[in-house]
Amino acid sequence: MALTTEExxxxxxxxxxxxxxxxxxxxxxxxxxxxGYVDLLGEVDTTGVEPMAHAIELLNVTQDDQTxxxxxxxxxxxxxxxxxGEGYLVPAVLGD
Amino acid sequence: xxxxxxxxARQIALLRxxxxxxxxxxxxxxxxxASHDGKVGAFLRIDPERAIAAAxxxxxxxxxxxxxxxxxxxxxxxxxILAERGERTTCASRMLEEFRAPYDSTVxxxxxxxxxVLLGRTNMDEFAxxxxxxxxxxxxxxxxxxxxRSPGGSSGGAAAAVAxxxxxxxxxxxxxxxxxxxxxxxxxxxxxxxxxxxxRYGLIAFASSLDQVGPLARSVEDVALLYEAIAGPDSRDSxxxxxxxxxxxxxxxxxLEGLRVGYAKEHFAEGxxxxxxxxxxxxxxxxxxxxxxxxxxxxxxxRYAVATYYVIAPCEASSNLARYDGIHYGxxxxxxxxxxxxxxKKKSLEAAGDRHAAENLDxxxxxxxxxxxxxxxxxxxxxxxxxxxxALSSGYYEAYYLKALKVRRLLRQDFDQVxxxxxxxxxxxxxxxxxxxxxxxxxxxxxxxxxxxTVSANLTGIPALSLPCGRTTAGLPIGLQLQAPPLEEExxxxxxxxxxxxxxxxxxxxxx
Numbered sequence: 018m019a020l021t022t023e024e025x026x027x028x029x030x031x032x033x034x035x036x037x038x039x040x041x042x043x044x045x046x047x048x049x050x051x052x053g054y055v056d057l058l059g060e061v062d063t064t065g066v067e068p069m070a071h072a073i074e075l076l077n078v079t080q081d082d083q084t085x086x087x088x089x090x091x092x093x094x095x096x097x098x099x100x101x102g103e104g105y106l107v108p109a110v111l112g113d
Numbered sequence: 114x115x116x117x118x119x120x121x122a123r124q125i126a127l128l129r130x131x132x133x134x135x136x137x138x139x140x141x142x143x144x145x146x147a148s149h150d151g152k153v154g155a156f157l158r159i160d161p162e163r164a165i166a167a168a169x170x171x172x173x174x175x176x177x178x179x180x181x182x183x184x185x186x187x188x189x190x191x192x193x194i195l196a197e198r199g200e201r202t203t204c205a206s207r208m209l210e211e212f213r214a215p216y217d218s219t220v221x222x223x224x225x226x227x228x229x230v231l232l233g234r235t236n237m238d239e240f241a242x243x244x245x246x247x248x249x250x251x252x253x254x255x256x257x258x259x260x261x262r263s264p265g266g267s268s269g270g271a272a273a274a275v276a277x278x279x280x281x282x283x284x285x286x287x288x289x290x291x292x293x294x295x296x297x298x299x300x301x302x303x304x305x306x307x308x309x310x311x312x313r314y315g316l317i318a319f320a321s322s323l324d325q326v327g328p329l330a331r332s333v334e335d336v337a338l339l340y341e342a343i344a345g346p347d348s349r350d351s352x353x354x355x356x357x358x359x360x361x362x363x364x365x366x367x368x369l370e371g372l373r374v375g376y377a378k379e380h381f382a383e384g385x386x387x388x389x390x391x392x393x394x395x396x397x398x399x400x401x402x403x404x405x406x407x408x409x410x411x412x413x414x415x416r417y418a419v420a421t422y423y424v425i426a427p428c429e430a431s432s433n434l435a436r437y438d439g440i441h442y443g444x445x446x447x448x449x450x451x452x453x454x455x456x457x458k459k460k461s462l463e464a465a466g467d468r469h470a471a472e473n474l475d476x477x478x479x480x481x482x483x484x485x486x487x488x489x490x491x492x493x494x495x496x497x498x499x500x501x502x503x504a505l506s507s508g509y510y511e512a513y514y515l516k517a518l519k520v521r522r523l524l525r526q527d528f529d530q531v532x533x534x535x536x537x538x539x540x541x542x543x544x545x546x547x548x549x550x551x552x553x554x555x556x557x558x559x560x561x562x563x564x565x566x567t568v569s570a571n572l573t574g575i576p577a578l579s580l581p582c583g584r585t586t587a588g589l590p591i592g593l594q595l596q597a598p599p600l601e602e603e604x605x606x607x608x609x610x611x612x613x614x615x616x617x618x619x620x621x622x623x624x625x
Contacts, residue, residue, distance in 0.1 A: 031506060033482040044495075044496065057417060063520060067519070068515055069519070072575075073574050099445065109477060
């Protein structure tokens with residue numbers, strides 16, 4: 018199925034990605050080609066087939082609820098591009 | 114005698130006997146890296162001082178009579194996708210260029226516990242997405258057998274390092290063939306264990322229901338050694354299997370009596386390179402001459418495997434990679450610049466009287482996500498995020514993701530039926546030998562189709578191994594893929610060893 022540029026733009030926003038108009042054009046063509054290929058799956062009769070989400074279907078795996086040490090705040094923040102020693106810093110979320 | 118031409122098993126014996134030291138051995142590999150890696154580009158980073166210091170410490174402990182781990186003193190290269198506390202782990206992405214892992218992945222912890230010497234980090238396709246190691250944000254890796262060709266991918270650095278004698282043992286990861294495909298193209302042995310055999314704790318996620326860590330080396334025995342060092346239950350990964358992994362030991366060298374080797378007619382269809390086909394046919398004949406019974410089997414859904422994979426893997430990737438937001442860790446776009454851009458855009462929209470568009474502009478936070486991701490992720494990673502997001506978006510979920518999960522079960526049923534008739538399945542790893550660097554750059558779909566023979570083992574979760582079975586007239590390695598039922602790594606390794614013992618493809622080294 019061919020994709021439109023509008024669809025690809027919408028998916029870009031959902032993906033939190035930005036593209037130049039040129040990138041958008043080539044991406045639309047590439048994705049269209051790939052989606053066209055995976056449309057092959059439509060041929061397969063899957064009536065009554067249970068979806069298989071995992072290769073090895075384990076039962077629930079549980080653990081005792083025990084407290085263990087984890088990363089310190091300092092360690093957890095160490096890779097943050099912007100932080101103030103207490104938390105991650107982000108742009109204003111609410112309007113100005 | 115050159116230490117680096119010996120197998121890891123032999124090196125371990127020499128170290129134990131006191132006939133070589135880990136410092137000597139580690140230095141020998143560092144020298145190999147110094148002379149070859151400028152051409153090959155297998156390593157992203159090495160830390161000679163640290164490696165030598167670790168080797169020295171192991172030598173000292175050995176001299177002091179301490180009991181040592183199973184890989185004591187042997188260098189291991191690690192794909193740059195597994196976390197090591199305090200060290201950079203980049204996934205070959207600008208996004209994680211400066212990331213330092215706050216904890217050890219289970220695989221790295223087990224290598225440390227086995228007293229292996231961590232030699233350095235190998236190159237890969239960014240976030241393990243690709244089949245040629247060309248999607249690395251930092252450098253391409255070249256095939257040691259022909260420097261104008263790619264080593265395959267995504268664990269191309271891991272395979273090239275072993276092929277070029279720059280590491281005896283190497284850790285890779287395999288989501289759709291990323292260990293087996295480069296192993297085949299570089300003429301080394303690589304195994305993807307059963308899904309869940311090796312803990313994924315601290316493995317940077319690509320597609321969580323498919324990702325599996327595994328070993329690469331020059332021989333089946335070395336692959337078994339490294340596998341046994343890293344595999345086994347781990348309470349930190351709930352998908353890690355509870356089954357203990359028993360060492361195969363001397364049994365490895367015993368041929369399997371009455372082995373039934375299957376070959377799928379679908380693996381020898383049109384599009385298979387004639388030299389690859391003939392090498393694989395000869396390998397089958399070799400098995401027959403060793404007393405194995407050959408059985409033709411059928412995998413009727415195999416023609417849907419790539420389509421199934423390229424729905425499921427991107428869906429999981431789009432979800433896993435949502436964590437790269439420019440906030441918690443990784444690359445962040447210039448905030449001041451983007452706030453100014455947004456303000457200017459708003460002003461121009463308002464001036465044009467388009468109040469609706471002005472009000473619907475991204476918030477600075479959303480724009481920060483978008484910019485950070487767009488500036489730091491490469492084209493293939495973006496393509497897969499887009500593909501996955503599309504397939505999971507409302508209105509398409511059932512037609513793509515759910516459908517693919519159903520076909521995945523049918524594929525597994527194909528394999529279950531095959532393994533009712535045979536013990537292992539043998540066939541090609543890829544339809545052609547190593548490709549010219551850049552030859553698939555503009556055709557992502559053609560690149561995806563290279564994964565034709567390898568993705569099924571990931572979708573079905575079964576163990577699979579690639580080992581050298583020939584050379585093209587141009588001298589490029591050809592790989593043989595063996596697949597076995599879930600948890601039958603021992604059978605897989607023994608079947609591989611049986612073939613290896615009868616041939617000498619693994620003894621040749623590339624002409625560097």
